[in-house]
Amino acid sequence: xxxxxxxxxxxxxxxxxxxxxxxxxxxxxxxxxxxxxxxxxxxxxxxxxxxxxxxxxxxxxxxxxxxxxxxxxxxxxxxxxxxxxxxxxxxxxxxxxxxxxxxxxxxxxxxxxxxxxxxxxxxxxxxxxxxxxxxxxxxxxxxxxxxxxxxxxxxxxxxxxxxxxxxxxxxxxxxxxxxxxxxxxxxxxxxxxxxxxxxxxxxxxxxxxxxxxxxxxxxxxxxxxxxxxxxxxxxxxxxxxxxxxxxxxxxxxxxxxxxxxxxxxxxxxxxxxxxxxxxxxxxxxxxxxxxxxxxxxxxxxxxxxxxxxxxxxxxxxxxxxxxxxxxxxxxxxxxxxxxxxxxxxxxxxxxxxxxxxxxxxxxxxxxxxxx
Numbered sequence: 001x002x003x004x005x006x007x008x009x010x011x012x013x014x015x016x017x018x019x020x021x022x023x024x025x026x027x028x029x030x031x032x033x034x035x036x037x038x039x040x041x042x043x044x045x046x047x048x049x050x051x052x053x054x055x056x057x058x059x060x061x062x063x064x065x066x067x068x069x070x071x072x073x074x075x076x077x078x079x080x081x082x083x084x085x086x087x088x089x090x091x092x093x094x095x096x097x098x099x100x101x102x103x104x105x106x107x108x109x110x111x112x113x114x115x116x117x118x119x120x121x122x123x124x125x126x127x128x129x130x131x132x133x134x135x136x137x138x139x140x141x142x143x144x145x146x147x148x149x150x151x152x153x154x155x156x157x158x159x160x161x162x163x164x165x166x167x168x169x170x171x172x173x174x175x176x177x178x179x180x181x182x183x184x185x186x187x188x189x190x191x192x193x194x195x196x197x198x199x200x201x202x203x204x205x206x207x208x209x210x211x212x213x214x215x216x217x218x219x220x221x222x223x224x225x226x227x228x229x230x231x232x233x234x235x236x237x238x239x240x241x242x243x244x245x246x247x248x249x250x251x252x253x254x255x256x257x258x259x260x261x262x263x264x265x266x267x268x269x270x271x272x273x274x275x276x277x278x279x280x281x282x283x284x285x286x287x288x289x290x291x292x293x294x295x296x297x298x299x300x301x302x303x304x305x306x307x308x309x310x311x312x313x314x315x316x317x318x319x320x321x322x323x324x325x326x327x328x329x330x331x332x333x334x335x336x337x338x339x340x341x342x343x344x345x346x347x348x349x350x351x352x353x354x355x356x357x358x359x360x361x362x363x364x365x366x367x368x369x370x371x
Contacts, residue, residue, distance in 0.1 A: 008053035009148045009205040013212050019224060025119030027054040029225055036226035040315045043194055043231060044358055047154035048223040049215055052193075054118035057147050057202055058125060060132075061111040062139035069104065069112060071267050072131055074250060076260040080106035086178040086191060089258055090250045091124070092269030096276065098244045098253065100124050103191060105180050113187070115149070115202075117240050131268070148208035150201045152220060153231075155358060157198035161188075164214035165201075172199065193228065195235025195356040233321060234314050236284060236352025242295055243282060243309040243323050249273060252325060254282035254352065281328045282309065284352040285336060286362060287320040289345040294322075298339040301349070303327035308338060316355045317362075323352065 005028040014021065019030035030051070032039060042048045060069065069077045075089035085106050091099045100120040105113045116124040125143055132139050152161050162169040171181035172188040177197075180189035187202040203211065216222070229239070236254075238244050244253035251259070251273065259273065285308065287293055293311035300306075304327045311322030322338070330336075330349060337344040350362045 006054070008051055009208040010051045010053065010212055013209055014051065014222075017222060019222075022225070024225055025054065025117075027118055029054060030222070032224040032226045033222050036224065036230070037315045039221065039223035039227035040230050042221050043154045043196055043223060043227065044316055044355070045154070047152065047156040047160050047198075047219075048221050048227070049212075050151040050153070050223055050228055051148075051212075052151050052200070053148040053205070053208065055115055055149055056118065056121040056125070057113055057115050057144040057149065058128070059107075059111065059113050059142045059144060060128070060139060061142075062136065063110060064136040065110055065112055065139050068132065068136035068139050070265055071135060072128065073104065074259045074267055074269065074273075076263065076265060077104060077106070077112070078263075078265075079260075080104070080112075082106070083108050084175070084180050084182075086180055086189060088178070090244075090255060091127070092250070092267070092273075093246065094269060094272060096249045096269035096272035097246045098240070098248060098250060098255075099127055099246060101238065101240055101244070101255070101258075103189075105187070105189065107182060107187075113144075113202075119241060144202075146205055147202050148205045150203075150208065150211060150215070151192055151194075151198065152201065152215060153192045153194040153196045153198035155197060157196070157220075160215065160218045160220050161199050161201070163218045164220070165211065193235075193237060194231040195237070195353060196231070197357065230312060230315060233310055233312060233323070234316055234353065234355040236323070236354060238282075238323075239310055248280075248325070249276075249278060251278035252280045252282065254323075279328055280306070280325050281330070282323055282325050283330065284350040284354060284362070285311075285322040285324050285338065285347040286317070286350055286354075287322075287338065287340075287345060287347045291340045291343075291345050292320045293338055293340060293347070297322075299324050299326055299336060300339075300344070301326055301330050301336045303329035314354060317360060321354055322347075
């Protein structure tokens with residue numbers, strides 16, 4: 001590995017476990033610890049944990065912070081009426097294209113935290129700071145590289161966290177999905193990127209290894225980026241840089257539900273979204289023939305062509321699945337073919353997610369528009 005790669009506070013722990021390390025967005029991160037498929041099944045069926053400290057938390061605070069975030073984000077933080085509430089949103093440029101997707105947490109009345117993707121962290125902070133300086137100079141922005149982030153996911157995740165970190169149980173047990181609780185300098189959020197229940201825990205980097213070891217002592221197995229990718233794909237969750245980026249809008253990326261147009265609130269990119277209806281949509285594909293779909297494979301269907309944005313083998317479904325951007329006119333029953341290894345293979349269009357909370361949600365009758 002190059003010395004230029006950044007490392008998380010858990011880097012030595014990954015190395016000690018014999019993880020296969022890879023370059024991910026400039027960070028040296030574990031791909032797997034032996035078997036990506038076993039790690040995938042472990043999380044769907046029981047519990048596992050990821051080091052996601054390469055992602056960046058940033059605190060935003062000040063008297064004008066709420067109105068600033070209402071202008072910055074496509075979803076409306078006015079929905080976050082109580083401390084602990086969280087919201088998923090895209091951050092758009094003036095043309096309505098996706099700069100990044102993120103989660104924003106309301107920590108208190110004038111204090112919020114956003115968590116952005118590792119590969120976009122530098123540009124995100126620069127964009128937020130530029131908008132802050134222009135729109136709300138009294139608002140403070142503080143990137144938090146002093147924090148580590150662990151994601152503990154799976155049907156047994158919460159109980160394992162409470163055993164390893166008993167002091168957070170009282171505050172975190174009442175949490176529902178997309179809520180968080182501060183316990184001293186630790187934030188415990190009932191969020192995740194796997195389609196399973198669990199917590200994402202932000203705490204001082206100096207304590208990350210102790211928590212990692214305490215979770216391992218409770219039988220929580222580590223998992224790497226490989227399983228994280230197959231889990232999120234099964235759950236129909238977008239990956240920035242593949243399923244959306246600065247060339248597409250949320251409406252072309254299956255993320256219309258994250259754009260709040262229900263009030264007269266203005267936000268960056270709103271006018272462009274209203275003026276330009278989406279000609280494309282993001283759908284799920286299930287391969288009928290043998291083979292494995294990957295990203296950037298051509299798709300042909302009624303109304304024109306398209307392209308897969310993410311694809312791979314689904315361990316839960318035991319077949320290949322993908323997300324694809326195709327014409328918005330695609331309707332139930334239209335034929336879909338994907339160009340895989342110089343062959344056009346038949347696939348069926350479905351409405352994601354494919355799997356959530358251990359349940360398979362797609363089947364032979366789940367054509368686009370029928371769910």
